[in-house]
Amino acid sequence: MAARKAWETFSKSLIEEVHRWGCLKQTGVSLRYMMEFGSKPTDRNLLISAQFLHKELAIRIARRAIELENLPYGLSQKPAVLKVRDWYVDSFRDLRAFPDIKNMIDEREFTEMIKAIKVRHNNVVPTMALGVQQLKKSLDPKIVNEDLVEIHQFLDRFYMSRIGIRMLIGQHVELHNPNPPPHVVGYIHTKMSPWLVARNASEDARAICCREYGSAPDVHIYGDPDFTFPYVPAHLHLMVFELVKNSLRAVQERFMDSDKVAPSIRIIVADGIEDVTIKVSDEGGGIPRSGLPKIFTYLYSTARNPLDEHSDLGIADNVTMAGYGYGLPISRLYARYFGGDLQIISMEGYGTDAYLHLSRLGDSQEPLP
Amino acid sequence: MEVNITKALSVCKSLMKDIEKWGCLKQTGVSLRYMMEFGSAPTHKNLLISAQFLHKELPIRIARRAIELHSLPHGLSLMPPVLKVRDWYLDSFRDLISFPEIKNMDDEKEFTEMIKAIKVRHNNVVPTMALGVQQLKIISEDPDKIDEFLDRFYMSRIGIRMLIGQHVELHNPNPPPNRVGYIHTKLSPVNVARNASEDARSMCYREYGTAPDVNIYGDPDFTFPYVPAHLHLMVFELVKNSLRAVQERFMDSDKIAPPIRIIIADGIEDVTIKVSDEGGGIPRSGLSKIFTYLYSTARNSVDEYENCDLGITSNVTMAGNGYGLPICRLYARYFGGDLQVISMEGYGK
Numbered sequence: 227m228a229a230r231k232a233w234e235t236f237s238k239s240l241i242e243e244v245h246r247w248g249c250l251k252q253t254g255v256s257l258r259y260m261m262e263f264g265s266k267p268t269d270r271n272l273l274i275s276a277q278f279l280h281k282e283l284a285i286r287i288a289r290r291a292i293e294l295e296n297l298p299y300g301l302s303q304k305p306a307v308l309k310v311r312d313w314y315v316d317s318f319r320d321l322r323a324f325p326d327i328k329n330m331i332d333e334r335e336f337t338e339m340i341k342a343i344k345v346r347h348n349n350v351v352p353t354m355a356l357g358v359q360q361l362k363k364s365l366d367p368k369i370v371n372e373d374l375v376e377i378h379q380f381l382d383r384f385y386m387s388r389i390g391i392r393m394l395i396g397q398h399v400e401l402h403n404p405n406p407p408p409h410v411v412g413y414i415h416t417k418m419s420p421w422l423v424a425r426n427a428s429e430d431a432r433a434i435c436c437r438e439y440g441s442a443p444d445v446h447i448y449g450d451p452d453f454t455f456p457y458v459p460a461h462l463h464l465m466v467f468e469l470v471k472n473s474l475r476a477v478q479e480r481f482m483d484s485d486k487v488a489p490s491i492r493i494i495v496a497d498g499i500e501d502v503t504i505k506v507s508d509e510g511g512g513i514p515r516s517g518l519p520k521i522f523t524y525l526y527s528t529a530r531n532p533l534d535e536h537s538d539l540g541i542a543d544n545v546t547m548a549g550y551g552y553g554l555p556i557s558r559l560y561a562r563y564f565g566g567d568l569q570i571i572s573m574e575g576y577g578t579d580a581y582l583h584l585s586r587l588g589d590s591q592e593p594l595p
Numbered sequence: 596m597e598v599n600i601t602k603a604l605s606v607c608k609s610l611m612k613d614i615e616k617w618g619c620l621k622q623t624g625v626s627l628r629y630m631m632e633f634g635s636a637p638t639h640k641n642l643l644i645s646a647q648f649l650h651k652e653l654p655i656r657i658a659r660r661a662i663e664l665h666s667l668p669h670g671l672s673l674m675p676p677v678l679k680v681r682d683w684y685l686d687s688f689r690d691l692i693s694f695p696e697i698k699n700m701d702d703e704k705e706f707t708e709m710i711k712a713i714k715v716r717h718n719n720v721v722p723t724m725a726l727g728v729q730q731l732k733i734i735s736e737d738p739d740k741i742d743e744f745l746d747r748f749y750m751s752r753i754g755i756r757m758l759i760g761q762h763v764e765l766h767n768p769n770p771p772p773n774r775v776g777y778i779h780t781k782l783s784p785v786n787v788a789r790n791a792s793e794d795a796r797s798m799c800y801r802e803y804g805t806a807p808d809v810n811i812y813g814d815p816d817f818t819f820p821y822v823p824a825h826l827h828l829m830v831f832e833l834v835k836n837s838l839r840a841v842q843e844r845f846m847d848s849d850k851i852a853p854p855i856r857i858i859i860a861d862g863i864e865d866v867t868i869k870v871s872d873e874g875g876g877i878p879r880s881g882l883s884k885i886f887t888y889l890y891s892t893a894r895n896s897v898d899e900y901e902n903c904d905l906g907i908t909s910n911v912t913m914a915g916n917g918y919g920l921p922i923c924r925l926y927a928r929y930f931g932g933d934l935q936v937i938s939m940e941g942y943g944k
Contacts, residue, residue: 498940500878574862
């Protein structure tokens with residue numbers, strides 16, 4: 227696909243509208259608000275929610291579409307990035323073309339439409355990754371990963387915004403579920419046990435490790451299985467899975483050819499007043515201090531990039547142990563989305579500790595880059 | 596404590612001119628490796644070179660600090676303890692620039708005695724500055740500026756005292772084996788950690804009647820070149836904090852206090868020492884405070900500070916001045932390392 231500016235693909239008036247909406251102020255929603263609002267999914271509330279999203283999604287999507295047009299180093303012209311940009315402009319058009327939502331019939335149609343929008347954007351992450359890869363190939367080899375600071379900052383903002391958009395859409399769609407499981411409000415589990423989620427995520431990670439290496443180190447989880455708090459299980463699962471996957475790989479690589487038994491990964495779940503903290507510790511040899519800043523940059527990976535092997539970019543169904551270089555930065559965005567954080571400390575020659583802080587108060591507004 | 600405000604005002608003009616001139620000159624840093632290699636051959640020629648270098652370098656560093664002490668924010672410069680410290684810096688500067696050119700070993704010996712005395716004069720800078728900051732009742736805006744100043748100031752002090760101490764020690768006719776001045780070329784971090792933990796535990800014992808265990812994991816035979824006094828200070832401080840947290844948490848409980856764990860890892864770039872406790876943690880909102888000066892969760896005990904050489908006090912208490920962590924981090928950073936604290940709120944029940 228030849229590089230085309232937005233105005234070559236879409237009508238001038240549409241582009242003008244994108245620019246107008248991209249300047250409007252975004253409105254953040256907190257976890258607590260989502261929970262309280264969603265606990266009574268009456269027709270009236272669903273209508274209010276749809277009307278809110280009708281405006282809010284258009285604003286957030288327009289902002290990203292504008293940014294995609296103005297990326298440094300010629301990233302905006304890479305075929306993969308143009309594809310993503312078109313998805314954003316198409317979705318904006320769909321939203322703006324939808325008439326005012328006046329009754330439950332409109333509301334139902336609107337919900338179907340934003341469901342389709344979410345599906346359209348399913349592969350944004352690997353597609354953008356390909357775009358950045360295409361950029362790296364065309365750059366002067368002297369420019370190193372760390373030089374592309376602006377690109378990393380853009381991707382952080384971009385993916386954070388995506389998390390928010392998908393959370394809002396997903397939450398709204400889920401509220402239409404006539405038979406929700408107990409204690410669940412949309413995507414939010416009001417009594418989520420972090421211990422249980424950690425156990426499930428660890429098992430998934432160990433399964434992948436087994437598939438790839440033939441064996442997997444043990445994972446021990448310490449904490450109170452009965453302790454619960456409100457959170458989005460899918461987010462927590464993703465983060466713990468990523469961290470345990472990294473730890474398993476590090477330990478496996480270190481002890482594969484050794485006689486010694488691979489030391490187990492230890493997970494500690496601590497509940498405080500402000501935060502729930504989950505620590506994932508391994509004795510996989512650690513990361514030198516000079517290498518630490520790299521681990522949160524996009525496309526840094528100590529393994530081969532699996533993208534090179536996929537010419538037709540579908541969904542990366544085959545999750546591999548390594549290779550994307552997206553796991554940690556995106557996990558950190560998920561943590562920060564609800565006011566938490568992810569910190570990595572390493573002891574070179576010994577192992578690494580990852581600290582996942584999840585804010586308990588639920589009052590933080592979504593970050594709105 | 597004398598209040599010498601008149602002295603401050605009447606500092607002689609030509610001295611101030613010299614201070615300003617020297618304070619603008621470029622400082623010269625020295626690496627651990629250089630100190631070690633240079634000091635391993637303490638010949639007369641080398642001692643002379645070292646003295647001549649210090650004769651120029653020390654006044655530059657001291658003048659810079661004297662200038663800064665003059666122009667601190669929030670009126671800190673006028674607090675009597677700060678004036679006292681500033682006078683120490685002015686006196687030391689004057690001693691250095693009035694010392695004649697060092698031409699032979701007699702000059703060198705006299706110079707060494709003089710800088711030894713300078714170091715002693717500055718022994719109590721830390722608690723005295725602490726008192727000065729304490730006296731500042733109102734800090735309207737930008738409390739960060741004071742933290743930034745104190746970080747620079749104390750870091751510079753670490754450097755000055757390292758240079759002086761190193762030079763003085765090189766005159767020791769019978770140095771212990773594997774020593775180059777303050778530097779131990781085969782320092783075992785496991786041994787230092789053991790000693791520092793024992794010291795911290797005895798202090799905990801004195802104050803609480805018991806002390807949690809400290810378990811140390813690492814290879815006792817692993818060694819690397821470092822300054823034992825610095826490492827001891829840092830590990831002591833960290834273990835002290837951990838012991839206190841665990842003690843306070845488990846004092847009135849039936850459960851046995853969980854031990855402090857120290858892990859020592861040797862990598863290619865770094866040696867990393869981790870001190871872990873289950874003392875209940877620090878909430879994320881409180882973490883930024885722990886590296887500020889004068890933050891402390893216990894009563895303030897500035898008045899109990901005695902002789903402060905290298906920041907080690909004789910009557911050390913378990914807590915109170917909030918100087919432990921920030922200064923430890925400076926020591927770590929002095930030779931290119933770092934100190935990080937991460938906490939899990941609620942861990943340890």
